[in-house]
Amino acid sequence: MIHQHLPKKKHKHPQTFLNTFNMKKTKELKRMFCFIIFFSFFSFITNNMAFPLSTKSHWIIDEKGQRVKLACVNWPSHLQPVVAEGLSKQRVDDLAKKILEMGFNCVRLTWPLDLATNETLANNVTVRQSFQRLGLTDDISGFQTKNPSMIDLPLIEAYKKVVAKLGDKNVMVILDNHVTKPGWCCGYDDGNGFFGDTFFDPLNWETKM
Numbered sequence: 001m002i003h004q005h006l007p008k009k010k011h012k013h014p015q016t017f018l019n020t021f022n023m024k025k026t027k028e029l030k031r032m033f034c035f036i037i038f039f040s041f042f043s044f045i046t047n048n049m050a051f052p053l054s055t056k057s058h059w060i061i062d063e064k065g066q067r068v069k070l071a072c073v074n075w076p077s078h079l080q081p082v083v084a085e086g087l088s089k090q091r092v093d094d095l096a097k098k099i100l101e102m103g104f105n106c107v108r109l110t111w112p113l114d115l116a117t118n119e120t121l122a123n124n125v126t127v128r129q130s131f132q133r134l135g136l137t138d139d140i141s142g143f144q145t146k147n148p149s150m151i152d153l154p155l156i157e158a159y160k161k162v163v164a165k166l167g168d169k170n171v172m173v174i175l176d177n178h179v180t181k182p183g184w185c186c187g188y189d190d191g192n193g194f195f196g197d198t199f200f201d202p203l204n205w206e207t208k209m
């Protein structure tokens with residue numbers, strides 16, 4: 001690759017001299033602003049947060065009483081395969097790194113209630129089997145390459161592993177119970193909400209949760 005270094009032209013029109021002071025000031029302010037932005041991001045991302053978090057008035061605070069700001073990305077894991085999406089394309093560690101690089105410190109990781117209430121789904125279906133059942137053969141080979149340690153884990157263990165790996169990289173996780181039955185959502189008539197909906201069984205929820 002060839003980089004062309006063009007000589008920098010200095011435009012010094014006489015009338016701009018009048019503005020030099022203002023421009024300098026603006027530049028300084030801009031720089032200061034970037035500095036502040038950088039450090040406010042930096043401070044809440046790299047803070048050694050002491051868990052668990054709690055609330056104080058309308059703030060979220062850590063164990064030491066320091067304020068914690070959540071900056072979360074959404075990551076769906078509630079769809080038919082019940083596996084965090086995209087892991088047949090990217091290593092989970094790389095995704096965690098990317099999330100931090102983009103300035104986030106947290107993931108809202110969705111999950112279907114069935115994963116907690118249906119033992120068979122949670123413990124007796126592996127990631128591989130889940131993809132097989134849906135005919136997602138490309139995903140199996142991709143997953144095998146990118147996240148081989150997770151492909152033969154039962155779905156609940158794979159979910160836990162994603163949470164653990166995010167935690168290892170200092171990414172916080174909000175476990176978001178998104179639907180009951182795994183699948184795309186959400187509509188008023190998809191039966192997949194809360195009380196009174198087709199797929200939501202309050203008794204099952206109460207006993208298993």
Ligand SMILES: *[C@@H]1O[C@H](CO)[C@@H](O)[C@H](O)[C@H]1NC(C)=O
Nearest residue numbers: 119120121123124125126129
């Ligand atoms: C677990 O899965 C196997 C097939 O993968 C099946 O034969 C067995 O009946 C299942 N057991 C339970 C308790 O669902």
Ligand SMILES: *[C@@H]1O[C@H](CO)[C@@H](O)[C@H](O)[C@H]1NC(C)=O
Nearest residue numbers: 114118119120121122124125
């Ligand atoms: C639980 O999950 C298994 C495996 O996906 C499924 O075959 C079964 O129908 C589910 N049971 C209920 C009650 O939804």
